[in-house]
Amino acid sequence: MNDLAKTIPLQPQTVSKPMNKMGRMLVESGKLSLEDLKAIITYQERHGLRFGDAAQQLGLLSNEDINLALADQFSYTRTPDRTSKLDKRLLAAFQPDSVHAEALRSLRSELLLRYFNQGDHLSLALIGAEDAEGIALTAANLAVVFSQLGLRTLLIDSNLRAPQLHSLFGLNERNLGLSDLLAGRAFTAPIEIPELRSLWVIPAGTLAPNPQELLTGKLFSQQMRELAAGFDVTLICTPPMRENRDAQLVAAVIGAALLVVQEHNSRYKDLNSICSGLRELGVRLLGAALKQ
Numbered sequence: 001m002n003d004l005a006k007t008i009p010l011q012p013q014t015v016s017k018p019m020n021k022m023g024r025m026l027v028e029s030g031k032l033s034l035e036d037l038k039a040i041i042t043y044q045e046r047h048g049l050r051f052g053d054a055a056q057q058l059g060l061l062s063n064e065d066i067n068l069a070l071a072d073q074f075s076y077t078r079t080p081d082r083t084s085k086l087d088k089r090l091l092a093a094f095q096p097d098s099v100h101a102e103a104l105r106s107l108r109s110e111l112l113l114r115y116f117n118q119g120d121h122l123s124l125a126l127i128g129a130e131d132a133e134g135i136a137l138t139a140a141n142l143a144v145v146f147s148q149l150g151l152r153t154l155l156i157d158s159n160l161r162a163p164q165l166h167s168l169f170g171l172n173e174r175n176l177g178l179s180d181l182l183a184g185r186a187f188t189a190p191i192e193i194p195e196l197r198s199l200w201v202i203p204a205g206t207l208a209p210n211p212q213e214l215l216t217g218k219l220f221s222q223q224m225r226e227l228a229a230g231f232d233v234t235l236i237c238t239p240p241m242r243e244n245r246d247a248q249l250v251a252a253v254i255g256a257a258l259l260v261v262q263e264h265n266s267r268y269k270d271l272n273s274i275c276s277g278l279r280e281l282g283v284r285l286l287g288a289a290l291k292q
Contacts, residue, residue, distance in 0.1 A: 022051055026061070036060050080195045085170025089137055092144035093196060104145045107289055115256060115286055116233055123224060123234040124286070125158075125251040127278075128260035129270040130240045134291045136164030138260045139237035142289075147199035151232040154190055156202045158250045159239040160211035163204035169193055177205025181223060182214040190227070202227070215249045224253060241274050252281045259288040 023040065026032040032040070032055075044054035055061040080086050080093055091100045116122050126139040136159070143155040157165040160179050166172070171191060181188040181202075190200035208214055228234040236254060238247035251257040257278060261271065275285055 026065070031065055032060060078195075084195055086193075086195060087140075087168040087170070090140055090144055090168060092141045092148070096148075100141075101145070104141050107142065108145045108149075111258070111286065121228045121231065121234070123228045123236060123254045123256070125236045125238055125247070125254045125257045126260055126289075127238050127247045127251055127257050127274065128240055128262070128291075129266055129274060130242045131260075131262050131265070131291070132159060132162055132164055132240050132243075134262050135159075135240065135260045136168060136237050138289050138291055139235050140165060140168045143199060143233075143235050144196055146233045146235075147196055150198055152198050152200075152230070154200050154202065154227060154231040154234045156227070156234065156236045157204040158215065158236050158246065160204050160208050160214065160246065161239055161244070163207075165201055165237055166203040169201050171201065171203055175203050175205070177203035179205040179208040179211075179214060181205070182217065182219055183208060184219075190230075200231070211246055212244070212249065215246055215253075221253045242270060248277060248281070251278055251283045255282070256284040256286060258286050260291055261288045262291045 023032065023037045027034060027037055040051065040055045040058060040060060043049070043058055044051055047054065049057070052061070052066040056063065056066065079096065086093060088094055091098055092104050095101055111124070115124065126135055126142070128135040136157070139155060143153050147153040155165065156178060157163050158178060163173075163177075166175060166177075169191075175191065176186050176188045178188070180186045185206070188202060188205065190202050193199045193201060214220065224234075224236075236250055238250050241247050259271065259274065271288075278285060
């Protein structure tokens with residue numbers, strides 16, 4: 001060691017600590033000031049606490065503030081609040097820790113492995129023998145769990161006779177939708193659902209006197225391709241097969257379908273007939289979802 005090094009003491013390098021990630025998010029959102037953040041970090045280090053616990057003990061944040069920040073931090077959809085216009089039967093959104101929501105996530109995983117991961121911008125029709133409401137609820141909840149992955153998800157209501165989805169998502173029943181688009185009455189853009197990350201909906205639109213003609217035309221196939229091109233996952237809710245053959249037309253265009261089966265109500269004979277008819281049309285049946 002030379003003489004200069006002996007006479008000049010070495011100073012330890014000063015390293016500034018990075019701002020706590022949650023703290024940075026809360027400052028950027030206006031929930032905390034920089035002075036609040038400094039106080040929380042000081043208290044946190046002094047008492048060996050987690051950031052959120054320190055903030056709550058100081059009275060600077062509520063438990064709800066912490067949960068919302070955690071949802072943002074982990075890119076997870078927040079649970080809608082009590083004043084939300086969303087239907088409370090969207091269990092994937094309102095009760096994400098429930099058994100039903102877990103079952104939906106399991107179904108999502110199966111569909112990703114067996115279908116959606118096999119290509120880009122794929123679409124899937126949800127069909128059933130009866131119970132328009134049950135088909136719509138299954139389609140809507142499934143769309144929610146796909147969107148919770150951060151996948152751009154589009155949900156389309158092709159039940160042009162008795163629309164369902166607009167009421168589930170708190171949309172005005174007079175909103176233009178699929179029927180208006182297919183009839184060439186107006187360009188209809190997907191409606192973003194702000195409370196549910198990465199989810200868009202196209203409602204059925206104006207009640208049309210000729211649903212089958214609209215769903216049979218070449219324009220329907222073209223519009224489905226163009227709409228799906230902007231999304232990672234596209235789900236199409238259909239009317240019950242027992243009432244008409246609109247769902248069969250939709251499934252034939254989409255090329256893939258998931259059967260919605262109602263527990264203690266769906267009859268084997270009806271389901272077998274539906275499956276046989278769709279296979280004859282070349283529709284790929286991915287399985288069945290049991291609606292309890």
